[in-house]
Amino acid sequence: MSSLVQSVDWLAIAPPTLAAVVGLIVLVADLFIGDARKSVLGWMSVAGLAASALLLLPLLDGDRATFCLTGDANTCSYVADPFTLVIQLLVLGGALLVALLSVTALKDADRQLPEGEYWFLLLSSAAGAALLPASRDLATLIVALEVASLPAFALVGIKRGDKKSSEAALKFFLSSVTATAVSLMGVSFVYATTGTLYLTQIADRIQHVDGQLHTLAQTGVVLTLVGFAFKTAAVPFHFWVPDTYVGAPLPIAAYLSVVGKAVGFSGLILVTVIAFPSYADVWGPALAALAALTMTVGNVGALRQQATRAYSAVRLLAWSSVGQAGYLLVPIAAAGYSKDAEKAIGSTVAYALMYAAVNLGAFAVAALVARRHPLNRISDYRGLYAESPLSALILGFFLLCLAGLPPGIIGLFAKVTVFSAAVDAGLGWLAVVMAVNVVIALFYYLQWTTLLFRAPEGEPGTHRVPAPLTAAIALTAVLGIVLSGAPQLILRFSETGLF
Numbered sequence: 001m002s003s004l005v006q007s008v009d010w011l012a013i014a015p016p017t018l019a020a021v022v023g024l025i026v027l028v029a030d031l032f033i034g035d036a037r038k039s040v041l042g043w044m045s046v047a048g049l050a051a052s053a054l055l056l057l058p059l060l061d062g063d064r065a066t067f068c069l070t071g072d073a074n075t076c077s078y079v080a081d082p083f084t085l086v087i088q089l090l091v092l093g094g095a096l097l098v099a100l101l102s103v104t105a106l107k108d109a110d111r112q113l114p115e116g117e118y119w120f121l122l123l124s125s126a127a128g129a130a131l132l133p134a135s136r137d138l139a140t141l142i143v144a145l146e147v148a149s150l151p152a153f154a155l156v157g158i159k160r161g162d163k164k165s166s167e168a169a170l171k172f173f174l175s176s177v178t179a180t181a182v183s184l185m186g187v188s189f190v191y192a193t194t195g196t197l198y199l200t201q202i203a204d205r206i207q208h209v210d211g212q213l214h215t216l217a218q219t220g221v222v223l224t225l226v227g228f229a230f231k232t233a234a235v236p237f238h239f240w241v242p243d244t245y246v247g248a249p250l251p252i253a254a255y256l257s258v259v260g261k262a263v264g265f266s267g268l269i270l271v272t273v274i275a276f277p278s279y280a281d282v283w284g285p286a287l288a289a290l291a292a293l294t295m296t297v298g299n300v301g302a303l304r305q306q307a308t309r310a311y312s313a314v315r316l317l318a319w320s321s322v323g324q325a326g327y328l329l330v331p332i333a334a335a336g337y338s339k340d341a342e343k344a345i346g347s348t349v350a351y352a353l354m355y356a357a358v359n360l361g362a363f364a365v366a367a368l369v370a371r372r373h374p375l376n377r378i379s380d381y382r383g384l385y386a387e388s389p390l391s392a393l394i395l396g397f398f399l400l401c402l403a404g405l406p407p408g409i410i411g412l413f414a415k416v417t418v419f420s421a422a423v424d425a426g427l428g429w430l431a432v433v434m435a436v437n438v439v440i441a442l443f444y445y446l447q448w449t450t451l452l453f454r455a456p457e458g459e460p461g462t463h464r465v466p467a468p469l470t471a472a473i474a475l476t477a478v479l480g481i482v483l484s485g486a487p488q489l490i491l492r493f494s495e496t497g498l499f
Contacts, residue, residue, distance in 0.1 A: 009066035012080040014055045015088050016130035019095075022048030023123030030116025038115040042103040045119040046468075049099055049126065053092040056085050075198050077137045086349055086493065087133035087266045090356050094258045095126035097360045097475060101251035101367050103468040108371060112160055113249065121151035121158075122255070129259050133266040136274070137197040138187045138224070141267060142180070145227060148263045149176055152256065156248040168247025175240045179230035186223025190275075193217040199275040207278045221279045222286065224271055231264025234329060235293040238322045242301070245318040246311045250370060253314060254363035257321045258356045265328055265352060272332060273341050284336020288430050291333050295326025295437040302444050307378040307451070313366055314376055316444065317359070320402065323441060324355055330418050330434060331494075334425035346493035347421040353490045354414040354483060358401040361476030365395040368469055378448060383456025391465075392452040394477045401480055403445035404438060409484035417494045 010017075026041050026048075033040060059080050067077035099122065106115055128147025135141040153176070157169025191197055193213045194205040209217045230237040245253040272283050301319035305312045331347035338344045366376060368391055373380035385392035401408030404415040415438060422431040465473075483489060 007066075009064055011055075011058060012064040012066050013078060013134075015052045015059075015092060016127045016134075018052045018055060019048060019092070019123050019130060020127035022052075023120050023127065026123065027116060027120040030120075035111065038111075039103070039107065041115050041119050042099070042106060045123055046096065046099045046103065048123065049092055049096040052126075052130070053089065053096060056089055056092070059085055069198070075200055077140050077198075078134050079136050080134055083266075083269075083345075083349070084134040086353070087262055088130045090262050090353060091126060091129040091133075091259050094262070094356050094360060095122065095129070095255065097364070097472050098122070098251050098255040098259070100468045100472040100475075101254060101364055102249075104466045105249055105251050105367065107466070109249075113158055114160075118155065118158060121155050125149075125151040125155070125255075126259065129263045132263050133270070135270070136199050138190065138199070138202075138271075138275070139197050141270065142184065142187060142227075145183075145231070145263065145267060146180065148260075149180075149231070152252070152260065155252045155255075156244055158252075159247075159249065162247070164243075164247040165249075166247075168244045171240045172244045175237070176230060179227045179237060182223050183225075183227030186220045186226065189216050189220025190224060193220060199270060202275045203277055206276065218279065218282055221276050221282055225268065225283060225286070228264050228267040228271065229290060232261055232268065232325050232329065233264075233294075233322050234290045234325055235297045235322070238294065238297065238325075241322055242315050242318045245321075246314050250314070250363065250367045250376075253318070254360055254367075257317065257363065258360055261321070261325060261328070262352060262356070265332070265348060268329075268332055269345055269348065273335055273345055277341070280336035284333055287329055287333035287336065288427060291326050291329035292430055292433045293326070294329060295323050295434060298323030298326055299437050299440040299444075303440060305378065305444070310375045310377060312376075312378045313369070313381065316378060316448070317362060317366065320441070320444075321359065323437065324359070324402070326437065327415065327418050327434065328352060328355070330427075330430060331421040333430070334421045334427055337425040337427060338421075343494060344421045344425065347417045350490045350493045351414045351418050353493075354401070354410045357476055357479040357483065358398045358408070358411065361473065361480060362395060362398045362402070364469065364472040364476055365391050365398070368465060368473065378451065381448065382451050382454050384452045386456050388465075391473065394473060396449045396452055397477070397480060399445045399449045401484070403442050405442070405446075407484060408480070410480065410487050410490075413487040413491055417491055421494070 064080040065076040069075045106113055125148050128144050132144035135144050153173045156172050157165050159165035193209045193216055194202050233241050298319050302316050305316045328348055331344040335341035335344040370376045401411035404411040419431055
């Protein structure tokens with residue numbers, strides 16, 4: 001009889017585990033720290049996320065796996081391969097930058113936000129998001145998705161007595177729970193037809209399903225994808241995005257735009273490429289249609305934003321993030337048509353890394369402007385160059401990266417990589433739709449960029465930038481500049497593959 005005792009590879013699971021442990025420590029420490037010293041909790045959280053990211057370094061020497069089936073070392077629930085490590089770096093690095101933004105936001109809120117709960121929820125969500133790309137069975141995937149999502153609902157609605165915040169949290173919660181319920185039904189159908197939850201076993205068994213269960217298996221595949229499509233803010237699962245971003249504290253909007261998307265995309269990649277490759281004829285066309293719809297609706301929504309409307313800057317970033325999600329979906333759809341699915345997936349990962357760095361940077365500058373202009377209108381950015389030249393130049397650079405224009409070279413190269421993935425897979429029509437959308441996006445990104453350098457309407461003020469906010473803006477700016485100077489650092493993923 002084979003032993004049921006398993007050894008746990010603690011080094012492999014260290015990054016998400018440390019984030020979760022630091023979250024619990026912060027929650028307990030909150031009980032014993034007086035109101036005057038609550039800022040210590042923020043710096044503990046920043047240190048915890050930095051340490052979690054550093055724990056990825058020892059894992060670079062080779063693939064690791066743990067929680068495997070006894071007697072089958074190749075079928076595991078947790079795998080730390082290159083794909084896992086890259087997404088965990090994106091998630092933990094993104095959460096670290098959000099934590100730096102949050103230190104300033106919590107101080108400015110003057111105890112309107114409960115600090116202990118805030119940091120505990122942020123760390124818990126980051127731990128779930130870091131667990132998800134390593135998950136290799138459907139049960140762990142769904143649990144990781146919910147661990148990442150449930151604290152995010154609370155973070156969106158954490159502003160005390162703020163109706164917008166409560167309404168945003170309710171919309172986010174109801175739509176997310178519905179999507180999760182649909183996904184769970186899909187998982188149950190897949191389990192009923194294959195008898196397993198492990199992704200690699202599903203890939204083998206789902207090809208040999210009885211004819212009478214074929215429709216059930218197809219339905220399970222489609223329903224399973226719905227929950228992850230919701231997390232990516234793909235149309236028609238996008239309607240929660242603008243109101244949620246406006247109602248949430250600004251650092252949490254930044255978190256959802258980057259880490260939330262990373263969760264959705266890594267989940268989509270795992271279930272499509274590893275679990276359901278034989279059903280590429282089902283999910284390939286579905287994701288291609290979703291990509292075209294998502295980028296079009298997102299960019300048109302961003303184009304319609306009025307510069308003088310309250311929170312129009314945040315709304316534009318929200319709709320822009322929906323449009324960017326469409327670009328990110330293109331290579332995943334292409335993987336359904338391509339003989340080299342790994343190369344296509346690498347294009348999505350490369351684009352996600354570029355998007356994470358520059359979008360977090362744009363939110364960081366938006367957080368800076370919001371300190372003087374709480375309504376955060378696009379018109380509030382007029383003449384930013386006269387008030388804070390460096391901030392204006394950095395925001396202009398980030399917007400040009402998102403638009404794919406020089407000097408934002410990394411944005412241009414990342415878009416070309418995604419475009420070529422569609423062309424190589426024979427999706428010429430999708431490449432045309434993407435090209436049209438890139439032109440639409442140019443208009444609103446350039447409109448905002450030119451506004452930064454116009455003469456200010458009143459007397460230019462001065463922006464006092466707190467140290468944590470300075471660090472967040474500087475880190476994202478350095479990342480964007482380095483990647484524009486050496487785009488091969490991330491574009492190589494579209495050539496080498498990650499699995």
